[in-house]
Amino acid sequence: MKKILFAGLFVLLLNAQASYSQDISYVTYRNLFPEEDLLILSKSSIVEIKINKNVVEIKEESSERKIYLNEEATRFNAGNVGYNSFETLFELEANTRYLDGTGNYKRKKVSDFETKDVVVNGIFYGDNKSKSFLFPNTSVGSITELNYGKIIKNPRFLNPFYFNSTLETMDSSYEIITDKDVKLGFKLFGDNADNIEYEIEPLKRGKTRHIWKGNSLPKVEIEANSLSQAHYRTHIIPYIEYYITNKGDTVRIAGSVDDLYNWYSVLIDNINDSDNSSLEQFVSELKEQSLNDEELIRTIYTWVQQNINYIAFEDGYGGFIPRGSSLVFDRKYGDCKDMAYLLKTMLQMAGFENVHLAWIGTRERPYSYYELPTPITDNHMIAAIDFSDNLIYLDATNSHTPYGLPSSFIQGKEALIGKSFDDYEILNVPVVEKERNQRIDTTYFTIEGDSLIGLNKRYLSGYRRADIDYALKNISPNKYDDFFNSYLSKGSNKFSIVSIDISGIMEKRTMDAELTYSFIIPNYATAIRNKIYVDPILNEDYVNAFQSFNERTLDYVEDYKFLDRDVVHITIPPGYEIDYLPKSKQSEYDDYGYSLSYQENENEVIVTFEVYHDFLVLDSDKVAAFKDHIAILTDAIKETIAFKRVTN
Numbered sequence: 001m002k003k004i005l006f007a008g009l010f011v012l013l014l015n016a017q018a019s020y021s022q023d024i025s026y027v028t029y030r031n032l033f034p035e036e037d038l039l040i041l042s043k044s045s046i047v048e049i050k051i052n053k054n055v056v057e058i059k060e061e062s063s064e065r066k067i068y069l070n071e072e073a074t075r076f077n078a079g080n081v082g083y084n085s086f087e088t089l090f091e092l093e094a095n096t097r098y099l100d101g102t103g104n105y106k107r108k109k110v111s112d113f114e115t116k117d118v119v120v121n122g123i124f125y126g127d128n129k130s131k132s133f134l135f136p137n138t139s140v141g142s143i144t145e146l147n148y149g150k151i152i153k154n155p156r157f158l159n160p161f162y163f164n165s166t167l168e169t170m171d172s173s174y175e176i177i178t179d180k181d182v183k184l185g186f187k188l189f190g191d192n193a194d195n196i197e198y199e200i201e202p203l204k205r206g207k208t209r210h211i212w213k214g215n216s217l218p219k220v221e222i223e224a225n226s227l228s229q230a231h232y233r234t235h236i237i238p239y240i241e242y243y244i245t246n247k248g249d250t251v252r253i254a255g256s257v258d259d260l261y262n263w264y265s266v267l268i269d270n271i272n273d274s275d276n277s278s279l280e281q282f283v284s285e286l287k288e289q290s291l292n293d294e295e296l297i298r299t300i301y302t303w304v305q306q307n308i309n310y311i312a313f314e315d316g317y318g319g320f321i322p323r324g325s326s327l328v329f330d331r332k333y334g335d336c337k338d339m340a341y342l343l344k345t346m347l348q349m350a351g352f353e354n355v356h357l358a359w360i361g362t363r364e365r366p367y368s369y370y371e372l373p374t375p376i377t378d379n380h381m382i383a384a385i386d387f388s389d390n391l392i393y394l395d396a397t398n399s400h401t402p403y404g405l406p407s408s409f410i411q412g413k414e415a416l417i418g419k420s421f422d423d424y425e426i427l428n429v430p431v432v433e434k435e436r437n438q439r440i441d442t443t444y445f446t447i448e449g450d451s452l453i454g455l456n457k458r459y460l461s462g463y464r465r466a467d468i469d470y471a472l473k474n475i476s477p478n479k480y481d482d483f484f485n486s487y488l489s490k491g492s493n494k495f496s497i498v499s500i501d502i503s504g505i506m507e508k509r510t511m512d513a514e515l516t517y518s519f520i521i522p523n524y525a526t527a528i529r530n531k532i533y534v535d536p537i538l539n540e541d542y543v544n545a546f547q548s549f550n551e552r553t554l555d556y557v558e559d560y561k562f563l564d565r566d567v568v569h570i571t572i573p574p575g576y577e578i579d580y581l582p583k584s585k586q587s588e589y590d591d592y593g594y595s596l597s598y599q600e601n602e603n604e605v606i607v608t609f610e611v612y613h614d615f616l617v618l619d620s621d622k623v624a625a626f627k628d629h630i631a632i633l634t635d636a637i638k639e640t641i642a643f644k645r646v647t648n
Helices: 002-015 022-032 071-075 257-269 277-289 293-307 325-331 336-349 462-472 477-487 620-636
Strands: 038-052 055-068 078-083 087-099 105-109 114-117 123-126 129-134 143-152 169-178 182-189 197-202 208-217 235-244 250-252 312-314 355-360 380-387 390-394 414-420 423-428 438-448 451-461 496-501 512-521 526-528 531-534 562-571 576-580 585-588 592-601 604-613 641-645
Touching: 022 055, 038 182, 038 235, 078 087, 078 143, 087 129, 169 182, 182 208, 257 414, 257 423, 277 293, 277 325, 277 336, 293 336, 293 380, 325 336, 336 355, 336 380, 380 414, 438 462, 451 462, 462 477, 462 512, 477 496, 585 620, 592 620
Parallel strands: 038 169, 123 312, 438 562
Antiparallel strands: 038 055, 055 143, 078 129, 087 105, 087 143, 114 129, 169 208, 182 235, 197 208, 235 250, 355 380, 355 414, 380 390, 414 423, 438 451, 451 512, 496 512, 526 531, 531 641, 562 604, 576 641, 585 592, 592 604
8 A cells, every 4th residue: 555655656757857855855755755765756768669761670678766765775886887789878978966955956967977897697807797886875765867769770689678766666668669560469477467567559550569677576585595676576578579571571670589599500501610620630549448328428427518618708709609520629628509519519420410509598597499489589509419218418518517417507497409501399397306406414322421422324316316426516626525525514513523534526527426434413412311312413504504495485496306314323332221212203295295114124114205306496485384394393403312221
């Protein structure tokens, strides 16, 4: 109700351009949103698409106004406008309307703009740039205003428009004006997409105006291990299906997946692949060393993983066209497209015919090729090979992913697989079953005084195995002791490793691995009179990881499904017998579960503790039940086993 009342007040504020008073410009906002430091008053973009001499011309003009509600907000006075090589920036203006001593607003313009290269998501070199600046005179009640325009050079790259953000947004609007010969398409995404008002209005000379409006949309919350903001923020992605030239020819842009794939095929056809004789000789040597076809595929994939450094590039069309295989082979680095194309080339040189390039949107992208056949749907490329009645996905950019598994961040996503120049297939990358990603600890320990003396074998498979490779990547051998004491820690912070054998994990990128170690945990068992008490669950990492879960509201995202098991063999102390053994418990749901069992076996107690996650995304409406699951499990694993002295 508060936001509905405010919408009317905001219209009044927009009309009060001549004089902003302190009372109506920020005090009311601060009362309505006492927890907010900064608000977006309005944001808008107007895009004009027209045909001029058979060429599409696209102009976009945008503006944004923010208001500062308290002193804390004045720290956020940095502004920037991003652009890339497919855009030309023009008419950039920024200013601050600040309150003078009489409560009236005065304006001060930004005079200094700095052009910067922008690093996005670890991209080593890209064509993303920004005009950066500082708003002057930001103080309580100040209003910053930003206006700029862009010329969009390629009709495939219309910009998305976000109606809301991580700040409360009072008013947002998006407008597209098209010539009569332009067929426009669009898709709305985000939690409040249904609340966007849409109007279409005919104009003179056959032009059409499309208007989308969002009023008082809620801000987007941010939580760790949640989906990317593109899943939540309300936004529109426009695209041109086709346009008709002055000569009457129809030029297709993004009306279907066929259109997108045809464009990709042309780009791939333009790859500059020079002399590959040295690469061919190298592949022949790998072929001679391999015992069979599967070993040869694995060898080529692993070689690219280990010897080609992944460095992301997004430089104009270099962000879409792979570099030649001989160039990447010689200089030993490349981006995802370069590595995918090198894999394809090497495998074809080795005699495998059914090797393909595949375009994929990682799990950050909430889009499908069927609903949004544009380049924004994907942001990654890999290779895929048909072998032994299976399609094997080969992503060498992740140097720790074992052969046979896709990278974890593309599981479940659509892959646009290029079969030939004019033939493709869309398939979903499989989600790896939890049983293939396991951590199994088998522990044997005895109680000596108040200390536990133990021996442990840890087995890792799938992505669990890849994690240890990744963890060791940047650790020098002289730091291994510190790392493994932390990584393998059990029971208490007094845990220490006595000896360890890590030879089983040093052969990298295998599907599974093992390590063994002996350990001691002083002051762990408790002796009272004629009884000894011990907590048998030495590994509480799982429940500890979710102790901050109580405040969570958003979906929860896992990198992969998993199954973890701890099997603990406790030798019954000499002269003692079991006094108390907790009851076995279990709770199993479709998405997650646990089991905890206790068993007496001759001179030992065997405790088996198993947890599993059978999801990649736990929907927000299931989070409350998951919190209960963690609370119940936390209590369950704190139960102790009691031994009592045997009396004659």
